[in-house]
Amino acid sequence: xIHTDAKFSEWLITRKKFGDKTARDxxxxxxxxxGFMDADASxxxxxxxxxxxxxxxxxxxxxxxxxxxxRAMRLYKEYRTE
Numbered sequence: 001x002i003h004t005d006a007k008f009s010e011w012l013i014t015r016k017k018f019g020d021k022t023a024r025d026x027x028x029x030x031x032x033x034x035g036f037m038d039a040d041a042s043x044x045x046x047x048x049x050x051x052x053x054x055x056x057x058x059x060x061x062x063x064x065x066x067x068x069x070x071r072a073m074r075l076y077k078e079y080r081t082e
Contacts, residue, residue, distance in 0.1 A: 002039050002076060005031050010081050029072035045077040 002048040004027050033039060036055045039048055049070055050057055058066060 001063070002030050002034055002041050002073075003074070008076065008079050011082075012075065015082075016075070025068075026072045026075055029069050030076055033069055033073060039073075039082060041076075045074060050075055 007061045009027060011025055012018040013020065018026070034050060036058050037051055039051070043051075052069070052073065058069070061069075
């Protein structure tokens with residue numbers, strides 16, 4: 001499971017220059033990903049993205065929503081590696 005905290009939100013706002021609402025949207029997308037899969041945050045992002053891509057519920061989403069979820073995962077992994 002991917003665990004988010006206030007520091008991730010703060011990182012999005014300060015380092016990525018996201019607005020408060022946009023940062024909350026990213027946190028919401030991470031929570032949505034958690035509902036699709038039991039992600040191990042220590043795995044490489046490519047493996048996590050592949051695991052997500054084969055989940056039937058993920059495949060059923062619109063292209064734009066899938067893109068938003070993948071972007072949220074990449075941002076989270078970037079945060080974890082800094």
